[in-house]
Amino acid sequence: MTIEIKAPTFPESVADGTVATWHKQPGEAVSRDELLVDIETDKVVLEIVAPADGAISEIIKAEGDTVLSDELIGHFEEGAGAVPTPEAEPAAATEPAASAEIKLSPAARKMVEENNLKGVAIVATGKGGLVTKEDVVKHLSNATPAAPAATAAAPAPIMEMDAGDKIEKRVPMTRLRKRIAERLLEATSTTAMLTTFNEVNMEPVMTLRKQYKDLFEKTHNGVRLGFMGFFVKAACEALKRYPAVNASIDGDDIVYHGYQDIGVAVSSDKGLVVPVLRDVENMGLATVEDTIRSYGSRARDGKLGLEEMQGGTFTITNGGVFGSLLSTPILNPPQTAILGMHKIQDRPMAVNGEVKILPMMYLALSYDHRLIDGKEAVQFLVCIKELLEDPARILLEI
Structure with a gap:
């Protein structure tokens, strides 16, 4: 029986895709659910697997060809084996x-x-x-x-x-890398981007994490307590207090969002992707940590779905995992702000007239000055700093 091989159904925000790699050739025997072809879109690489045991009988769209949603790209012959090779x-x-x-x-x-x-x-x-x-x-x-x-x-x-x-x-250049380049150029040319900086003493969070990480992991079925969960929850609380930072610009209108969907930038071999944590205000710390870890693992394996990278009202990126001490993150339009985390480094700090060695992190907030004033941006960043330096305030929402 001949089965049509079609491109995946793309969401409205994705116009088309590109045939990246045919992993099997016509006549080559494949098993059910074995990978046939990769389709690369602007945001993610989608995999098409064999619908049954058999072989590809015809390839219609070659590598590098552009395909539309649900477009026919080949034919599959169920039950067929490898093409017999003549003796000569x-x-x-x-x-x-x-x-x-x-x-x-x-x-x-x-x-x-x-x-x-x-x-x-x-x-x-x-x-x-x-x-x-x-x-x-x-x-x-x-x-x-x-x-x-x-x-x-x-x-x-x-x-x-x-x-x-x-x-x-x-x-x-891959299609994903082209799209990343386009988005970065779009952000720098169409927004009035400005960056403000602050620093946060990470000792309170590190002490809390050290004290409860074993109990946390045991209580939440192996979910490890990291730093990202604290930053996501602190950002969520700060977004509630400064709704303009959680807003977006649509033409001449300002769209204020009554929810906090926070994107977390994840690095993969194919490029930077930003999966979104939905309704963070309703998520517990363990759920945040577990979801972020799942996103990171699936991003490295190319398993993220398009729907997981749609939307988002605010973004957090962590260059500190690669050793970055300070940077200026670029906006992710149509969002109007992005928070940059960096490396935790021991530095001498003046505390109550005394010099102490403390684990410090620089924070960077890039924002669209068309919508967010400098005063509001600085207050937002200070709010995150205060919440992290006294983590109990995150739970108490004070």
């Missing part, structure tokens, strides 16, 4: 053949077209005499010096190039 083909696979006379994988076909290799003999090592992307790359690397000169104007493939004693590598 093993010998043929070891000898060059004209690329026009043999089967090409989608990625190989694209590279052949880009490098004007139609009709050129390429050694096929894939199943059933299939020319793979690696075969084309190997052919290019073994080509005579005259061959590259004829294709100098063609787009460069993903490969290392010898430039004397220096090695350069040209890699196409």
